[in-house]
Amino acid sequence: MATFEQFTDILGRRRRFGHNLPDDRDILDKLREEHDLVKELLGKLVESENVAERLWLAQQVKAALVPHVRAEEKVVYDAVLALRDTDAMVDGHEGYLEHHHADLALKKLLSIKPATGPEFSAAAKVLKQLVEHHIDGEERNVWRDIRQHFDAEERVEMHRAFEAAKKRVRVPH
Ligand SMILES: [Fe+2]
Ligand SMILES: [Fe+2]
Numbered sequence: 001m002a003t004f005e006q007f008t009d010i011l012g013r014r015r016r017f018g019h020n021l022p023d024d025r026d027i028l029d030k031l032r033e034e035h036d037l038v039k040e041l042l043g044k045l046v047e048s049e050n051v052a053e054r055l056w057l058a059q060q061v062k063a064a065l066v067p068h069v070r071a072e073e074k075v076v077y078d079a080v081l082a083l084r085d086t087d088a089m090v091d092g093h094e095g096y097l098e099h100h101h102a103d104l105a106l107k108k109l110l111s112i113k114p115a116t117g118p119e120f121s122a123a124a125k126v127l128k129q130l131v132e133h134h135i136d137g138e139e140r141n142v143w144r145d146i147r148q149h150f151d152a153e154e155r156v157e158m159h160r161a162f163e164a165a166k167k168r169v170r171v172p173h
Contacts, residue, residue, distance in 0.1 A: 027158040035135045042128040054115045069099045071165035088145040098134040
C-alpha cells in the first residue's frame with residue numbers, strides 16, 4: 001500500500017507539471033510526463049486494497065486523465081488529422097476512439113460501489129490495460145507523425161496551446 005507521503009509526492013508533481021514549469025517546452029516532453037504520471041497512478045490503483053486509497057487514486061486518475069485527453073484531441077490529434085496524410089489520419093482517428101473507450105472505462109470505474117469489491121478491481125485493471133495500450137501506440141505512431149511534420153518551434157507552440165486547452169477543460173464530478 002502506498003504511503004501518504006507517496007500520495008502527496010504524486011500530487012505535488014502533478015501540480016508542478018501543470019502550473020510551474022516554463023512554457024517553452026516540447027509538447028512531446030510534456031505528454032511523456034503526463035503519461036508517466038497516469039501510468040503510475042493506475043499502477044497504484046490496481047495494487048491498492050484500501051477503500052479510501054482506491055477512491056482517492058481513482059479521483060487522481062480522473063483529474064490527470066480528462067484534461068490531458070481533451071487537450072490532446074484539440075491540439076495534437078486535430079493537427080495530425082489536418083495533415084491530410086492517410087496514415088497520420090488513421091493514427092488520429094485511432095487516438096480519438098481509444099480516448100472514448102478510456103472515458104467509458106473511467107466512468108464505469110467511478111460508478112462502482114463498493115470500491116472494495118472485485119468489480120472495482122476488474123474495472124481498474126481494464127482501465128489500466130486500455131490506457132497503457134493507448135499510450136504505447138500514441139508514443140510510437142502519433143509522435144512519429146508529429147516529429148515528421150512539426151519542427152521544434154512548432155512543437156513548443158503546441159505545448160502552449162496544450163496548456164491553454166487544458167485550462168478550459170471542465171472535469172465532470
Ligand atoms: Fe496522451
Ligand atoms: Fe491519448
